[in-house]
Amino acid sequence: MLNKKFRSGGFVFAEFAIALPLLILLGWGLATVGMKIFYLGKIQLADYVLEEEVHDVLSRLIYDARAAKTLIAEKEVPTLTFTYRTINEVHSKLGNIQSTANGDVIADKTETRLYILAGDAGKKDSKINYKRVDEYLANPITGDNYFGETRVTQFEFDKPAEKVLHVTLEMQSEVTGHKIKMSTAVYMPGCESFKIY
Amino acid sequence: MLLNVVILTLITSFAAMILLNAAPRIKNPQAALRLTAIHLANEQLSMMESLAAEEGRIVSSYLGKPEDLTTENFSETNPIEFTVSTTDNSSGNLHHVTVKVEWTFKERKDFIEVERTIRVVE
Numbered sequence: 263m264l265n266k267k268f269r270s271g272g273f274v275f276a277e278f279a280i281a282l283p284l285l286i287l288l289g290w291g292l293a294t295v296g297m298k299i300f301y302l303g304k305i306q307l308a309d310y311v312l313e314e315e316v317h318d319v320l321s322r323l324i325y326d327a328r329a330a331k332t333l334i335a336e337k338e339v340p341t342l343t344f345t346y347r348t349i350n351e352v353h354s355k356l357g358n359i360q361s362t363a364n365g366d367v368i369a370d371k372t373e374t375r376l377y378i379l380a381g382d383a384g385k386k387d388s389k390i391n392y393k394r395v396d397e398y399l400a401n402p403i404t405g406d407n408y409f410g411e412t413r414v415t416q417f418e419f420d421k422p423a424e425k426v427l428h429v430t431l432e433m434q435s436e437v438t439g440h441k442i443k444m445s446t447a448v449y450m451p452g453c454e455s456f457k458i459y
Numbered sequence: 460m461l462l463n464v465v466i467l468t469l470i471t472s473f474a475a476m477i478l479l480n481a482a483p484r485i486k487n488p489q490a491a492l493r494l495t496a497i498h499l500a501n502e503q504l505s506m507m508e509s510l511a512a513e514e515g516r517i518v519s520s521y522l523g524k525p526e527d528l529t530t531e532n533f534s535e536t537n538p539i540e541f542t543v544s545t546t547d548n549s550s551g552n553l554h555h556v557t558v559k560v561e562w563t564f565k566e567r568k569d570f571i572e573v574e575r576t577i578r579v580v581e
Contacts, residue, residue, distance in 0.1 A: 277460070295474075295475040298475075422524065430527075441535070444494070444532075445502060445527040446505075
């Protein structure tokens with residue numbers, strides 16, 4: 263009995279002497295690997311946000327431009343203003359497809375959608391704002407992302423052919439400094455006037 | 460205790476190996492390149508649509524802007540060149556057009572194909 267107590271009492275110190283440095287080493291290793299993973303995750307998230315924002319703006323633009331009746335593009339402050347023809351009372355008038363086909367329904371209301379570059383291209387906090395006619399404010403559709411803050415470095419458009427809008431959008435991530443640039447063109451079959459200033 | 464330390468270290472290192480392989484876009488920009496290529500193919504198709512509507516003909520050569528064929532997305536040091544080829548299956552007024560965009564990244568070839576039916580006005 264006494265013998266056993268004596269042995270276990272002597273072993274406690276030796277056990278800690280071995281275990282404590284190992285525990286510290288393990289903790290240090292875990293912390294280092296964890297930091298590295300979070301660092302890489304931060305870059306990855308910022309890159310995803312950057313890519314997604316460029317793609318989102320371009321896909322919205324394609325969708326909006328395709329159906330536009332008129333387009334006014336200003337190069338001074340990069341702005342794209344699309345106009346559409348719509349009808350006032352959708353449910354009562356458009357309920358009958360035959361009446362639409364006969365031309366009884368006249369699309370007499372116009373609706374605008376606007377893309378504007380807020381801030382100077384390449385400067386901090388430059389972002390693209392989007393506005394519909396029923397809203398008074400143009401809301402930012404890029405930037406304001408805590409983990410993937412971006413800036414717009416280039417937002418240009420051109421008219422390479424009849425009824426074709428060519429858009430180039432380049433954005434840079436504030437977190438990683440990576441740049442992504444995409445260009446596309448949209449053919450607007452129903453476009454009646456296309457002005458570039 | 461010693462065995463515990465060994466096992467925990469092994470588990471941690473395996474987890475770290477798996478998680479560290481989740482590469483940021485700068486390591487593998489294929490998804491970003493594919494997206495850029497899709498927008499480039501759309502540009503070619505839009506230009507073809509415009510020509511078909513205005514002049515009534517389908518042109519298979521590249522009609523977009525020459526600078527759009529080069530991209531530096533997540534690859535600043537070595538820009539990537541896109542090759543655009545167009546095939547046209549004609550049938551009267553409606554042309555079924557396929558645009559193929561090819562590129563090579565780190566000696567790996569990749570491509571996308573975008574199809575659209577274009578009506579030619581006569």
